Amino acid sequence: MSNQLSFVHPTPDSPWGTYLSQVDRVTPYLGHLARWVETLKRPKRALVVDVPIEMDDGSVRHFEGYRVQHNMSRGPGKGGIRYHPDVTLEEVMALSAWMSIKNAAVNLPYGGAKGGIRVDPKLLSVKELERMTRRYTSEIGIIIGPQQDIPAPDVNTNPQIMAWMMDTYSMNVGATATGVVTGKPIHLGGSLGRVKxxxxxxxxxxxxxxxxxxxxxxxxxxxxxxxxxxxxxxxxxxxxxxxxxxxxxxxxxxxxxxxxxxxxxxxxxxxxxxxxxxxxxxxxxxxxxxxxxxxxxxxxxxxxxxxxxxxxxxxxxxxxxxxxxxxxxxxxxxxxxxxxxxxxxxxxxNAGGVTVSYFEWVQDFSSFFWTEDEINLRLDKIMVDALRRIWGVADQHKITLRTATFAVACERILAAREERGLYP
Missing domain, CATH: 3.40.50.720 (NAD(P)-binding Rossmann-like Domain)
Structure with a gap:
């Protein structure tokens, strides 16, 4: 069966091509779960949106935005939003897939997602940046949510942009929903320790x-x-x-x-x-x-x-x-x-960021917040435990840490896929 998608034509060293190669390398270590491996080679959902905004000079410009949900067998989508002139659908697909692997590798209850807008944010005023962020959030609002898909900061995005996203989503649903994004300012439900x-x-x-x-x-x-x-x-x-x-x-x-x-x-x-x-x-x-x-x-x-x-x-x-x-x-x-x-x-x-994003999401739901020392202790333990488990697999099969990480993560994702079954 072909693992090519009709709308993407990756080269071996392109982001999606790199990801597909990594999945191929790990397939021999997946045992009976290998029958599900094609699941990992296709994103569950890819949304491309037009983001029109009025510029400060009165002109109207259109930007192209993306949100890709790669796999959600283990939980809601989780992954950042990047603003960069080189953002493409293929890149966002690969980044969302790596988020699936990353979340499973550290055993967070998330699937993988990623988003972005093809734009150089340095060329926009603060007001233009806000209008673009709010319009983009409204366009992808049909697939994000605290229990559906939770964005976060990535390249050229920050807590202020997350605050605009949270506010826009909250206005559209008619209730403050702090858990819709992570990486927010502290006084809007952000977590200590998230930035670093x-x-x-x-x-x-x-x-x-x-x-x-x-x-x-x-x-x-x-x-x-x-x-x-x-x-x-x-x-x-x-x-x-x-x-x-x-x-x-x-x-x-x-x-x-x-x-x-x-x-x-x-x-x-x-x-x-x-x-x-x-x-x-x-x-x-x-x-x-x-x-x-x-x-x-x-x-x-x-x-x-x-x-x-x-x-x-x-x-x-x-x-x-x-x-x-x-x-x-x-x-x-x-x-x-x-x-x-x-x-x-x-x-x-680099899974420390999404791990503390998970802590932020949990704190938002409970409205109970931890100290930075507590955050760092929990983070260090999760990272060290995950790495030691992966190292054990690498030593057992005499494979690289990358292939071992994919082996651990893909096994968790595909076990969830198998146990959930196919609907309908």
Whole structure:
């Protein structure tokens, strides 16, 4: 049976092509559940919407928006919303599928979903951004809801955008529904610890992985691609553990300091200027040179498809921690494995964000909120327990952590599919 969808034509290294390859690699480990594997290769529902808004100058512009629900056998859809000029339906499909895997890997009671609008939000005024967000929320309102599908922040979206989404949905249903989104401002039902949760998860899984390969974090050199919420939060925690953050790259450029950055100066610089470029405590370098930097730990925390086969051959890292979704293409995965480089895959490494989103959702339903220390303790335990279970599967079958993570997650998803049966 073909696993191709008539409206998507992926290449091997495209996001959806990468995901399909990952599913094919795990199929031999699924036993009798393999008969359901085609379920994983087709999204349950893909919604494409027109988002017309009136601009500040009185003109009307149309933006294309998406919300894809990949699999909901284990619970309501869960996944972020990104605003980016390169957003496509295929990319959102892949991101929603990775959310299915991620949620199952850490055993959260969610399915996978993702959304986005093809737009450069930096070119919109605050009022235009609000009008676009509210219109998009109204358009996808037919499939989202606290028990149906719960969006969250992703690339170029933030707590303010989540507040507009929550308010719009609440106005349309006639009641305040704080649980319709996560990643909200604290005083609108947001959770403490949510902003830095993804970066914290990268650090926690990285710390466990470093122990496994006898890599001492104190003095370890770390290179970070993407210095937003995820990359900067992970960098801070590694620095607190004694590591040196020697290189950083984002959309503004690449910087290097062999002795490590002073993050108490770099993070305010990024917040003030919008990027790492121009930071006085480092030297600028070419963007492609980033992949040649001498480092022990590499954290790709930007967009998908960044670790290509060529870059995988060049990196000096012993440990790759995937803060971004889908940053390593399958051919690069094989090269890193052959070179003995340990990769902690995105679907477990960056699951801290959705885990604390789950905590936020639970707190919204109960109207009882936990302290940040409680949040972090619960997060650390879930991440460590999940990684240890996955590591056991990897050791048992002598497979990579990525294939082991998919094996654990796909088994949970397909077991739920089988037990629920087909209706009608």
């Amino acid at each position: 949760a993804t970066g914290r998860g990268v650090f926690v899984t990285g710390r466990e992985a470093a122990r496994r390969i006898n890599l001492e974090l104190n003095g370890a050199k770390v290179a970070v691609q993407g210095f937003g919420n995820v990359g900067s939060a992970a960098a801070e925690l590694f620095a607190q553990a004694g590591s040196k953050i020697v290189a950083a790259q984002d959309h503004t450029g690449t910087i290097y300091n062999g002795n490590g950055f002073d993050l108490s100066l770099l993070i305010p610089h990024v917040k003030a200027t919008g990027g790492v470029a121009g930071f006085k405590g480092a030297e600028p370098m070419g963007n492609e040179e980033f992949w040649d930097v001498k480092c022990d730990i590499l954290i790709p925390a930007a967009l998908e498809g960044q670790m290509t086969a060529e870059r995988a051959r060049r990196t000096t890292a012993k440990l790759v921690l995937e803060g971004a979704n889908g940053p390593t293409v399958p051919s690069a995965d094989d090269i890193l494995a052959d070179r003995g480089v340990l990769v902690v895959p995105d679907v477990i490494c």
